[in-house]
Amino acid sequence: MPEKLLTWNKVRMGGMVTDPGSSVEYLTGSWRSTRPVQDMEQCTHCMLCWVYCPDASIIVENGRWTRFDYDHCKGCGICADVCPVNIKKPHPVTGQMGKVIQMVPEA
Amino acid sequence: MVQSLIRALDGAHAVSEAMRQIDPDVVAAYPITPQTAVVQTFSEYVADGLVKTEFVAVESEHAAMSACVGAAAAGGRVMTATSANGLALMWEVLYIAASLRLPIVMTTVNRALSGPLNIHCDHSDSMGARDAGWIHIFAENGQEAYDNTLQAVRIAEHRDLLLPVMSMQDGFITGHGVDRVEVLPDEAARQFVGPFQPTFSILDIDQPLTIGAWDFYDYYFEHKRQQSDVISKALPIIEAVGEEYGELTGRRYGILDTFGMEDAEMAIVVLSSTAGTARSIIRRARAEGVKIGLVKPRVFRPFPDRHLVEALEKCRAVAVLDRSISFGAMEGAGPLFLELCSAFFAHKKCDTTIVDYIFGLGGRDVLPEHIEQAIQDLQQIVRTGKRGPLVRYLGLRE
Numbered sequence: 001m002p003e004k005l006l007t008w009n010k011v012r013m014g015g016m017v018t019d020p021g022s023s024v025e026y027l028t029g030s031w032r033s034t035r036p037v038q039d040m041e042q043c044t045h046c047m048l049c050w051v052y053c054p055d056a057s058i059i060v061e062n063g064r065w066t067r068f069d070y071d072h073c074k075g076c077g078i079c080a081d082v083c084p085v086n087i088k089k090p091h092p093v094t095g096q097m098g099k100v101i102q103m104v105p106e107a
Numbered sequence: 108m109v110q111s112l113i114r115a116l117d118g119a120h121a122v123s124e125a126m127r128q129i130d131p132d133v134v135a136a137y138p139i140t141p142q143t144a145v146v147q148t149f150s151e152y153v154a155d156g157l158v159k160t161e162f163v164a165v166e167s168e169h170a171a172m173s174a175c176v177g178a179a180a181a182g183g184r185v186m187t188a189t190s191a192n193g194l195a196l197m198w199e200v201l202y203i204a205a206s207l208r209l210p211i212v213m214t215t216v217n218r219a220l221s222g223p224l225n226i227h228c229d230h231s232d233s234m235g236a237r238d239a240g241w242i243h244i245f246a247e248n249g250q251e252a253y254d255n256t257l258q259a260v261r262i263a264e265h266r267d268l269l270l271p272v273m274s275m276q277d278g279f280i281t282g283h284g285v286d287r288v289e290v291l292p293d294e295a296a297r298q299f300v301g302p303f304q305p306t307f308s309i310l311d312i313d314q315p316l317t318i319g320a321w322d323f324y325d326y327y328f329e330h331k332r333q334q335s336d337v338i339s340k341a342l343p344i345i346e347a348v349g350e351e352y353g354e355l356t357g358r359r360y361g362i363l364d365t366f367g368m369e370d371a372e373m374a375i376v377v378l379s380s381t382a383g384t385a386r387s388i389i390r391r392a393r394a395e396g397v398k399i400g401l402v403k404p405r406v407f408r409p410f411p412d413r414h415l416v417e418a419l420e421k422c423r424a425v426a427v428l429d430r431s432i433s434f435g436a437m438e439g440a441g442p443l444f445l446e447l448c449s450a451f452f453a454h455k456k457c458d459t460t461i462v463d464y465i466f467g468l469g470g471r472d473v474l475p476e477h478i479e480q481a482i483q484d485l486q487q488i489v490r491t492g493k494r495g496p497l498v499r500y501l502g503l504r505e
Contacts, residue, residue: 011326014334
């Protein structure tokens with residue numbers, strides 16, 4: 001979040017947004033009530049979760065995805081829903097069978 | 108001072124003439140009686156190449172104002188016109204135009220809101236939009252309609268305002284009534300209005316910006332407070348533009364137009380063309396020794412509370428004439444009355460009795476005898492000290 005919220009006489013005219021990409025500063029991770037967790041070992045890096053994530057919170061580095069951006073992930077669960085991979089061994093975080101990405105309650 | 112040319116123009120054509128001289132970048136409009144001639148004639152100018160305006164013929168007034176918002180956001184000088192249900196149809200977009208600080212100039216030819224269907228003059232349309240954040244200026248006649256249109260562009264585009272302006276004239280009465288209108292030479296009008304220098308444009312790829320974005324509960328309130336602050340500073344700007352226009356044309360404009368108020372014990376307060384009728388009756392009454400004057404507000408938004416209280420505070424009785432009802436307001440009062448009473452109360456002026464007369468709805472004629480009735484009532488209030496009914500009616504079959 002911006003450190004201090006602006007008073008009315010400091011806000012931009014008409015609420016105009018003049019800095020491109022400024023939504024990065026707005027941390028929506030606090031909106032979560034469940035969070036996605038992944039099994040990187042069994043992930044095939046098909047990138048479907050990255051395609052579908054509405055908050056650009058699947059972080060990709062060097063052609064493989066590495067982590068969730070928990071500062072911005074709102075816990076919508078779409079990534080878990082579209083993940084096509086059924087894991088062969090229990091999930092390292094949940095201990096369940098199912099998909100590579102699973103949703104767990106936010107602590 | 109520049110010499111104007113005398114033309115015979117009805118109110119609608121006084122505006123289309125001003126628009127021709129202004130030559131805005133975009134006009135997006137939809138026809139509705141009694142505004143139609145404004146835009147219809149202007150579209151002929153576009154077709155004949157007399158202006159370089161991009162004319163967008165849209166499918167509704169909602170689309171018209173939406174297109175205007177888009178064009179203004181892209182850095183264009185934008186104008187349009189509407190009336191009554193057309194204004195009502197664009198209601199949500201009016202708020203957007205004002206809150207995004209787009210200096211659109213719209214002529215609203217006042218016509219009654221349906222239903223049942225009535226195409227004639229009353230003020231219910233623009234009054235219904237009084238909270239949208241636009242500046243409201245009223246013209247009494249064709250001359251003022253022409254002059255206000257040119258000034259509206261300067262007012263709207265003023266660096267410290269950047270707010271849309273609604274320029275009113277009475278439907279049919281002014282709109283279709285041919286008047287003697289003094290029109291500036293084209294070059295003088297263009298110079299007065301000047302070129303548009305937009306402060307922002309969403310087409311400027313070197314300074315990318317987003318307007319009308321999601322405004323959460325952590326900021327919307329601050330944005331609205333800012334917007335309120337801006338419009339509250341409009342009166343001195345309107346006065347300054349009116350002064351400058353007066354220097355140029357010899358026709359000076361301000362916030363109020365008063366007549367006979369120097370020694371007035373009583374006053375009639377009324378907007379727009381009815382002020383003309385009232386003025387002639389008041390002139391006659393004054394000649395007979397009645398101490399009555401007229402106050403015609405030219406600006407309704409922002410509401411000129413200080414100007415009005417200053418003009419009226421010495422009066423013992425005031426009759427406000429409202430050409431619209433704010434349904435459900437106390438005792439069926441109209442907006443001009445309600446706001447004037449608030450102003451008096453806020454400024455602690457409690458010695459003046461103020462009463463409301465609803466008149467002229469749906470184009471009902473207001474005749475000299477109606478004004479005379481109001482004057483007689485005021486005299487009775489002063490004589491007896493008794494207010495009588497708070498809200499009355501002129502020209503209604505009761």
